[in-house]
Amino acid sequence: MFLGIPAAAFAQIPTQPTGDEERPLAPIAPEEQVQKTEEVAQTGNIFHHKPGTPHSYWDNLEGHLSIEAGIAGNPWTSSGRNFAQFYVDRANTVTMNQILGSLSHPVEDVGHGYGIGFTFETLYGSDGRFDPTAGMGSGALNSLYQWIPTQAHIDFKFPWIFKNGIDVQIGQMYGLLGAEGTPSLARPFYTFNYASDYIVPFETVGIVATMHLTKKMDWILGIDAGNSTTFGQYGNNNKPKGYFGFAWNNLMNGKLNFHLIGHFGPQGNNGRTYTDGPWTSAGVGAIANEKMQYNADFLATYHINDKMSVTVNGTYLHDDLSRDDVYGVTTYFAYDINPSLTFNARGEVFRDNTGGTILEYSSFTSFTKALTNKPYPYYMAEPTTYGELTLGVTYRPDFINKHVHFGQFTFRPEIRLDKSLNGTRPFNKAAYPTAANGYNTVVRDGDNNMLWFSCDAIWAF
Template sequence: MVSLAPAEQDKIVEEKAQTGNIFKRKPGAKHSYWDNLEGHLTVEAGVTGNPWTSSGRNFGQFYADRANTVTMNQIMGSLSHPVEEIGHGYGIGFVFESMYGSDGRFDPTIGMASGALNGLYQWVPTQAHIDFKLPWIFKNGIDVQIGQMYGLMGSEGTGALTRPFYTFNYASDYIVPFETIGIVATMHLTDHMDWILGIDAGNSTSFGQSGNNNRPKGYFGFAWNNLMDGKLNMHIIGHFGPQQNNSLAKYSPSCGGNSGNLGVIPSCTVSAGLGPDANGLMQYNADFLASYKINDKMTVTVDGTYLHDDALRDDVYGVTTYFAYDLNPNLTFNARGEILRDNTGGTIVEYSSFTSFTRAISNQPYPYYGAAPTTYGELTVGATYRPDFINRHVSFGQFTFRPEIRLDKSLNGTHPFNQAPSGGFQQGVVNNGMDNMLWFNADAIWNF
């Protein structure tokens, strides 16, 4: 495909011009839009070590829930093109990305191949959006994304290298939206301030029969970039709308058609459907994040998150602080501390089967167990190591290793860790375990 630019831009460009990693432009050739096409691949495998668990689970975790188990977390591939001007200030780009691995269990979008695989390793599409640059209204214009995209909130991303640790903090697992389908506009009010607006189908759902209810959801927020000579970046973003399923509750066949058997028959499970009332039960998410670069080696980040859910009658809120220190170009020391409160115990739960999370958001009966109202504390220390003695001999991609030590603790005397529900029950509350969870984790990443 020839350049999409107008005739005055259709010219020979210098060889140092930006190009992607798929097509190589021949010397002296005219620049084509497809010169900037990029392909990337990331492979992550990891292990969690928790010798004190009797449940085989690391409570309060999505992606790293399997204790003492080596897992291939993700093979993530993407095909993308950065936004490139096509004339008169307009630009266009796109991203298509999908993932296979154990992380796929917790990153589905209902209606987009959800449930295609049902084992430990699942496949999910993670991004499919078209990006536009529009020279409208503001000096620096407006950026628009349309399609399926990652949630805008939080400090830890789904991709292996978009976070400092193998394991996630509680807020990134349970509070902020994972995937949304919709439209997001970023209006560049000034050189350093953006206004963010969006409308979408909700967290991990789409439209019609694959939606959770018939009411819209959306983002509203602001971001400040490169303040204080580029040392400070921050945002405050909210996501609002009814999030629960408006279908009627469903019961597993083991309930015998009698909802009263729930809590009596161990294998009896119920779905999360609330009926038409769900359309008016709001969920509010809020996220404030600030990252400050102390010097060329040290960075401190603070992330405060909040969730209120009318349906669960629950408030969940917490603060996570990160510290990163570059010991040398190949080794970074990382530390994370978090305090998070789950007021009713209805949000921090363990989705105990391979398909529990997908079934929960698609109104199917699912096994899970939760905790009593708990204030969680979490401290993680680790390192990101990019071994030069390996990578200098690797001509394709780069290896990264991340060992960590993590301690989770109940700060208000509950005992949710390292114990499954008693008597074989598939849904319930655990408070007869331990008040802390010390575990040792590591992952290995190859990325191109």
Template structure:
């Protein structure tokens, strides 16, 4: 059996799963995520209401008011709504080691594009309040979150401070939304989120602990929406089934001059929660609408072009689809499988991929994670390596941007790593917690192209003179409060 076939088999069988952070980027019916050891992700607030919660008034769909971590109310004094404020801070730094790169870049990566460079990826702070009863079956909460670091280069929202810092380390607002529960229409009501929020698709989220590895899979970087500004409604059709509808301005854009075109976009999907005695969660969700920029094409003196294609962008659709299933084999072992698809009428691009994960809590302080992925870029136009710190933001703002890409390629990647939470350190950190995640990853072209470890130029943007594989070693440390 050839190396190509061995790699393909490994990617299909390697793993499968994660614990419940299958909805990591921002679960369709939740504004929380779960870390590899099954504890709430500190970058997100308490989970939204489910039928298992009961508040002081006996409402089964809303949790009772609880004190947050920012205040210590006096004993015996009734809690007020503002006593439930929650604040979190997370700091992530790491290094991506690739001894064989000739470009200084890891091809096919957004956040981990810099090879052999220690990087402050993110300082992320949030202020939130869980959805809490305000009477008569209604509840309200909110989330405000900001990020500073190298990851902010790839997580801007146009019209919200983009470009104010243009170096390796930038800042970005990542969440600013109001969350409302209503008792309307369905037995368990309808939840609304309005404002800026993470995209609802994908198994790997932007916050450091909303994913099992330091590195991302191809689908998380190149298919799923990162940020959206709009309104999402989650209709609880039953205790186990939700219907998701949303309308927004598009991926990482807002409205008017900060939008990519004059047409709305939106979500449609379903989520099935806590099936098979709480062991299985499934969601199927799509994001649809024109995503191309309707501005004119601008060419820089160096020869780089902007992404604008004129008024035709208003009518050229992009389709994203995500099917995700997570199964908890035991309390310590979970598996997950995800399939994603993208089609863009404007660029005539198609891409699709399948990822599988396995997560095993070997000890309370140690989790083994395995990921296998096969990803097909049918045209070579999806997997682009942005060549400067502002390239991605400029592509969204319809400014000339530098990049290089590959021939149509079937990518395979196999990643093995651990999440180690050293108890001998954490017991001295009070409310803080340290997580260290080493990983080893092999990326390979499964159809004979050579896109790795080499860069392109403005006159030769498509790379095929590199290597057909990329073996790299990554390590990050995450301190969360």
């Protein structure tokens, strides 16, 4: 049941079908165009253009840094854990989730319609436990706080075939599916929904091409090494995986954006099975090269007006290897009460047909070990239909930020209720395998709901 779990991976940023926010091309221009070039990338610029001098490509080099810390309060847990969570699994513990730093350059015109840019980004913190890429620093640190590279890609603009050209990214990049991203400000809440935590790719290494068929419609194709894996001994198998999908932008007078994207390919590990006491690795041998995984994601955002928006995200995963079907629908509502305060609401229904996907990786290194075919401790639930309702605010206190000349502070308190909708009891308990209990790892005697209160604080530049 659990042998295909690493293939069920992992999450990313929905509004960026090319992996990063698309910015207008910044031409290397005559003097009258220099001001427009500077407007493309102001915040975070490392080098500032000097008036009266020719524009340089490096004028738009950007550096950004964000720091997130928070606490997920759950007074009713007896395990010290928040079940079915990756990043905020530690209950009642103040945690530094991430120090995220990046060096990037927007795609900029280098002549004849061609453009080039790049992004390099790295993360240190407790979130690093669940966002590794095998073979790229994975396992460098083994404590609660770990270091990982999160992005390392070169971006190109080609004036080919279509009127608006083709964008290409090559390297390590965030996955294109899911509604919530790893960077703290790439999601409306501190906690994640089930789909973004468990069944969409966090990281891929490969090539993604976005073909601008029209001004409002994009065709997305990609080929990669798999969910959070690379190549050779750090690959899960020797078969390619990839993306196929479409995105529509600025429909209905700019009010509607949506995409339909799939990620397909064998995701199981073709290494042999290893054991360590009661624990087993994810390797299943050569059959992993044949067993497909199908992952599809629909995401639509409608801006009701300048202050309110509604987002619907439907995600589905089928894994031939684990014989699991996992799927869910999440709805978001956002209301900008004023420039400093946004109200957010999220509701989700999510089904794990076998119980083999939603589980708790119970050691600091369990997730990385699962990816790299090593035995890993975990516990899990019975087949469950999960319901989740989260209410919170994003508060950017003006009385603090107006006195801060470098960066901005954001606070996000929330209240969340998780519930089993089919009578199982997976919350607030743990299952530790022993000979006496037949090495059982399934939680059956916990609670059927989990009420918890969380808050994080973010400083970002």
